[in-house]
Amino acid sequence: MLTDLRLRDFRCFSDLQIRFGSARTFVVGPNAVGKTSLLEAACVALRMQSPRAITLSDVIQIGCPSLSVEGHFSDTHFQLSYGAKGRQIWLDSKLQTGTSDYLDMARVAWFGNADRDLVQGSGSVRRRYLDFLGSQSLPGYRSTLRCYDRALRSRNSLLKERRPRREVAAFDEPLVQAGELLHTMRRALLDVLGPLATAACAEISGNSDALSTTYAPGCIGVLREALLASRAEEERLRLTTVGPHRDDVLLKLNNKEAGTFASEGQQRSIALALKLAQARHLHAVQGRAPVLLLDDIFGELDIARRNRLLASLPSNAQIIITTTTFDWAQKADTDVVISLPLAAG
Numbered sequence: 001m002l003t004d005l006r007l008r009d010f011r012c013f014s015d016l017q018i019r020f021g022s023a024r025t026f027v028v029g030p031n032a033v034g035k036t037s038l039l040e041a042a043c044v045a046l047r048m049q050s051p052r053a054i055t056l057s058d059v060i061q062i063g064c065p066s067l068s069v070e071g072h073f074s075d076t077h078f079q080l081s082y083g084a085k086g087r088q089i090w091l092d093s094k095l096q097t098g099t100s101d102y103l104d105m106a107r108v109a110w111f112g113n114a115d116r117d118l119v120q121g122s123g124s125v126r127r128r129y130l131d132f133l134g135s136q137s138l139p140g141y142r143s144t145l146r147c148y149d150r151a152l153r154s155r156n157s158l159l160k161e162r163r164p165r166r167e168v169a170a171f172d173e174p175l176v177q178a179g180e181l182l183h184t185m186r187r188a189l190l191d192v193l194g195p196l197a198t199a200a201c202a203e204i205s206g207n208s209d210a211l212s213t214t215y216a217p218g219c220i221g222v223l224r225e226a227l228l229a230s231r232a233e234e235e236r237l238r239l240t241t242v243g244p245h246r247d248d249v250l251l252k253l254n255n256k257e258a259g260t261f262a263s264e265g266q267q268r269s270i271a272l273a274l275k276l277a278q279a280r281h282l283h284a285v286q287g288r289a290p291v292l293l294l295d296d297i298f299g300e301l302d303i304a305r306r307n308r309l310l311a312s313l314p315s316n317a318q319i320i321i322t323t324t325t326f327d328w329a330q331k332a333d334t335d336v337v338i339s340l341p342l343a344a345g
Contacts, residue, residue, distance in 0.1 A: 024319045025320045068080070108290050123246070160239070179243045276313070
């Protein structure tokens with residue numbers, strides 16, 4: 001479990017120390033006091049990435065050169081700093097040269113208000129959902145994704161500059177090798193996630209809605225052949241037009257396209273089902289539940305649905321929840337309530 005956290009120059013917090021409970025911790029307070037930032041810091045501390053920002057530069061407090069998050073996960077002391085010199089991480093005061101041991105420390109599932117973009121948003125949102133989970137559950141996923149992204153950026157840069165085809169083609173092989181593996185990993189991941197999401201949606205909706213998920217690869221057929229066939233389009237648009245960066249997950253509710261035909265309440269249920277599937281998959285893979293970070297997701301649910309959702313979460317999970325009010329929750333499994341704002345220092 002995540003026992004404690006200290007933040008320095010992270011978003012609105014200059015210096016803040018927090019202790020969490022082993023079961024449910026509620027972080028309660030009005031809007032704009034830092035509840036989401038505190039939850040985000042827990043995600044950054046354990047996974048070295050933010051669910052709300054593309055880079056860690058975006059979460060450094062305005063006017064400060066760097067940030068630091070540290071604390072304890074079970075008996076392990078961890079620390080992460082980020083600034084002009086880049087990222088540095090420590091485990092039990094030992095500077096780490098790689099990220100594997102640090103990332104093996106904990107798994108995380110994030111639930112937030114923006115999750116409805118999983119239904120309404122572009123394919124990039126659903127790809128990020130798969131990538132966040134794949135990086136935590138499949139060996140080699142993170143490194144494969146980074147190899148593909150590097151090859152894609154280099155290739156697109158050359159296409160944009162209208163460089164000779166032989167220079168562009170130098171990145172075809174690394175793009176294909178990483179891309180085909182990424183396609184395989186994502187398809188396998190969705191094969192497992194799909195049934196979990198279908199079951200979770202049925203639970204949340206009281207068996208009134210049926211959710212289906214389908215993997216839609218970003219190219220037709222073999223990637224190598226698709227690249228060759230797309231050359232004219234590439235030269236016209238000056239970017240790579242096929243590959244995993246165009247992957248998507250098609251969502252249907254009751255056999256209709258969810259983003260178009262599902263109501264707002266149904267879209268919220270679909271998003272929650274996808275995140276529940278993520279948490280349950282991590283539980284199955286690790287043999288223990290991930291840390292669950294729930295950011296004020298209960299506002300559009302009635303009291304019965306709020307408590308039913310909590311009951312659907314993996315058993316024995318450490319759950320940290322932000323909310324504007326605490327009076328609706330069943331108190332039996334709650335061991336810590338943090339009221340914000342807190343005095344800094």
